[in-house]
Amino acid sequence: MTAEKLNATFFYLLEKSIKSYRQMAQRNISDEFGSITVDQLLVLQTMRDQPELTQQQIAVAVFKDFASITRIIDLLVRKGFLKRSDHPTDRRRFELTITPEGEDMLVQVRPRILKNRRIALEGIEEEELAVARKVLARIVENCSQ
Amino acid sequence: MTAEKLNATFFYLLEKSIKSYRQMAQRNISDEFGSITVDQLLVLQTMRDQPELTQQQIAVAVFKDFASITRIIDLLVRKGFLKRSDHPTDRRRFELTITPEGEDMLVQVRPRILKNRRIALEGIEEEELAVARKVLARIVENCSQ
DNA sequence: ATCATAATATTGATATATCAAATAATGATT
DNA sequence: AATCATTATTTGATATATCAATATTATGAT
Numbered sequence: 464m465t466a467e468k469l470n471a472t473f474f475y476l477l478e479k480s481i482k483s484y485r486q487m488a489q490r491n492i493s494d495e496f497g498s499i500t501v502d503q504l505l506v507l508q509t510m511r512d513q514p515e516l517t518q519q520q521i522a523v524a525v526f527k528d529f530a531s532i533t534r535i536i537d538l539l540v541r542k543g544f545l546k547r548s549d550h551p552t553d554r555r556r557f558e559l560t561i562t563p564e565g566e567d568m569l570v571q572v573r574p575r576i577l578k579n580r581r582i583a584l585e586g587i588e589e590e591e592l593a594v595a596r597k598v599l600a601r602i603v604e605n606c607s608q
Numbered sequence: 609m610t611a612e613k614l615n616a617t618f619f620y621l622l623e624k625s626i627k628s629y630r631q632m633a634q635r636n637i638s639d640e641f642g643s644i645t646v647d648q649l650l651v652l653q654t655m656r657d658q659p660e661l662t663q664q665q666i667a668v669a670v671f672k673d674f675a676s677i678t679r680i681i682d683l684l685v686r687k688g689f690l691k692r693s694d695h696p697t698d699r700r701r702f703e704l705t706i707t708p709e710g711e712d713m714l715v716q717v718r719p720r721i722l723k724n725r726r727i728a729l730e731g732i733e734e735e736e737l738a739v740a741r742k743v744l745a746r747i748v749e750n751c752s753q
Numbered sequence: 754a755t756c757a758t759a760a761t762a763t764t765g766a767t768a769t770a771t772c773a774a775a776t777a778a779t780g781a782t783t
Numbered sequence: 784a785a786t787c788a789t790t791a792t793t794t795g796a797t798a799t800a801t802c803a804a805t806a807t808t809a810t811g812a813t
Contacts, residue, residue, distance in 0.1 A: 466734075470725045473737060474629070476744040479671050481626050482800090483751035484619070489801090500768070519791065526624050531769055533793060538768080555778045555791045580615045583747050589611075592618060595743040598736050599621040602728050606628035627770090634771090645798070663762065676799055678763060683798080700761040700808045 488579040495575055499542065499568070502527070504576075506535045507544055508569055511561050518556075544568060633724040640720055644687065644713070647672070649721075651680045652689055653714055656706050663701075689713060 464472070489501050505525050509516070516524065522532045536559065539545040544565035550556040561569075584592065609617070634646050650670050654661070661669065667677045681704065684690040689710035695701040706714075729737065 467722065469737070469741075470722075470729060473729070473741055473744075474725060476741055476748065477622075477626050477629070480744040480747040480751075481622050482671055483748045484622070486801090487751040502769070517791070526627055528770055528772090529792075530771075530794080534769075553779075553791080555776095557792085577612065577615075580619060583750050584615060584618070585750050587743055587746050591739050591743050592614070594736050594739040596614075596618055596621055598732055598740040599618075599625040601732050602625040603621065603628045605728050605730050606625075606632040631771090647799070662760095664760085673800055673802090674762075675764080675801075679799075698761080698809075700806095702762085 484579075484583050487582065488576075491575060491579055492572065496568070496572060499544075502531075503535055503539055503542075503544075504569070504572060506532065507539055507561065507565055510545070510559060511566070511569060514560075539565070629724075629728050632727065633721075636720060636724055637717065641713070641717060644689075647676075648680055648684055648687075648689075649714070649717060651677065652684055652706065652710055655690070655704060656711070656714060659705075684710070 485501065492499065492501060492504070502525075506521060506527075509521050509524050513520075513524070518532050518536065519529055522529050525532075527535075536545060536547075540547050544562055546560050546562050548558045548560070550558045630646065637644065637646060637649070647670075651666060651672075654666050654669050658665075658669070663677050663681065664674055666672075667674050670677075672680075681690060681692075685692050689707055691705045691707050693703045693705070695703045
């Protein structure tokens, strides 16, 4: 194969692998936990682990758009996993706290997430994964100039 | 780092690299060619290279949903890159032909696409890329059961 | 020839991505 | 204190992803 075709194949595989993984993960989560998305869980988990972050910092942390974060938080509030109240010092912001239901969901879902990752990575050597990590990190670097 | 954290990092990088690449590529395409998306170009290119495919086969080829293909094709028709007419033998389908403007766009945009890929992969060894391809292919396999 | 089923595509609803514009509050400057 | 730039978030518009439902046509079995 020419270098050009190899490159094309690489990006095709990159798209396809992340989509395959997302589909598998979402299917398993939906089966077990009903109507919550992987993205919503990711945001919820980030808020639990780093409760001091602003919405914008959350967006950066999970590599999402500010607008998407606003909407995901709306859904988490509607679903009863987050509570929104006035921020004590900055009235542009809200104080977002995880409800007991939210905490509980995160605890319940954790083994499933780990299992999804194991399923996806089965049969891949640690060294291969390390190389792949390096390649992906370099792509991020190259594309962020 | 624990294996668990290394796995988490891997999926984080997977998400981040594909998003970084898409953003960089779309930015460059938009700058040079205005209002057309990378996804629309991908579908258009697939239709040119394999004109015999049904919409469903296109969806499989580009790893997209049937519904998304319908909508992307709508946009391509609206933008004058595709023409939609009755299918000669199967009246459930449409005959989609690329307009001269569509052909032209594909020709014009090709060097930019190749350049985007080169930018993203700069500094990565051929052997590393091969390992990464293998890893991604295995993930696709693992997640498609 | 008819009828059930399969194939093809569309549409609707909801979630997320992206960009731009709008709101609102804060902080800095004068 | 009034003004102004900046910060934090929301909203609107458009594109895409996904699932379910629908419409239409084609095909195969009887």
